[in-house]
Amino acid sequence: MIRLVLADDEAMIRAGVRSILTTDPEIEVIAEAADGREAVDVVLSHRPDIALLDIRMPRLDGLAAAAELRAAVPEVAIVMLTTFDEDEYVARALAIGAAGFLLKAADPRELIMGVRAVAGGAAYLSPRIAQKVIAQLGGGRMAREEAARKEIAALTPRELDVLALVGRGRSNHDIARELFVSEGTVKSHVSAILLRLGLSNRVQAAILAYEAGLVRS
Template sequence: MIRVLLADDEALIRAGIRFVLETAGDIEIVAEADDGARAVELARTHLVDVALLDIRMPGVDGLAAAAEMRRVAPRTHVVMLTTFGEEDYVTRALRCGAAGFLLKDTPPDDLIRAVQVAAAGEPILSPRVTRQLIERHVNRDLSQVDEARRRVSALTDRERDVLSLLHEGSSNAEIAKELLISEGTAKAHVSRILSALGCTNRVQAAILAHDAGVLPPGSHS
């Protein structure tokens, strides 16, 4: 079962999301919170797989909660859930360590699938949206570029190939097909890359790849 935490200051919203997710059969709502501080505490104590966090909550908001969860509950995959679609929120959420971003009007089937995908450690934004966000809305400065290049330099050529495909939004299956390796090997490469780069999820690794200017597979000098 996928253990899920819901955090939203509106009880009616939480009830609706809970109703949708519990129809999936493999998702269990183990905790609910109406503010970010409580959400962080529950994520840590309930060993949550996925946390669905509203961005606008009283006290500690969802973005601050996501950043704190990264520190105290690193196994939890955070998905931001909001009625606000401004791109600044998306970028800030990803920088805080969120695995993805959904609007509250997301169709029920898509919401269920998003939780399942997030629990597997993959981003829930489509590859096209992921690339556009990274390339258009993540501001880089020289210090970010230098730090990203330093961290990426520790990777092998094959790991940089995999990182490049992560930057494209590729799934493990797509990475395996492109590099002619098994899906299990692709998953192992991704895990090692996240650990080596100090990233908590694939979207953060993709942002780092963009900052470092990682080349497509086979283009290393």
């Protein structure tokens, strides 16, 4: 069961999102919050698997709430939910270490897909967001690829295999099946990669894999 806390300052939006998520029997919305400060308190109290946070909320916006939660309970995955896809929001969310970024205007099935992907240990960006990120990475491609390849040079061949699959959006379970190893081994490799490269989460690792040429769009 995927335990989730939902935070949005609009009651109607919360009701709609809850209605969509609970069509999946594996997802349980265990608590809700109407502003960023309440969201932090609720997540700290309930310790869910995922905190689904709206970006624009009173008292404390979703990005600030995400930053507090990443510091206090890093084991809770953060997924940002918003009407907006401005570059500033995306950049800040990725820098904070959000594991997912979803748009409210997206197909309802994408909401469930994103939550399940993050719960499975993968990173998930709404396709519209992913396209923008890839487009931004396209500028100065050769220089970025050279710099990224230097960053990953210290990784072992197996870690490079894992990083490439993280870049393709694979979950730990999928990576384990593809490489014929246990999920525990994959988790150890991912943790080692993030630590060695100084990365916060799988989203940042996926972007680096793309920049280094391990993944092609």
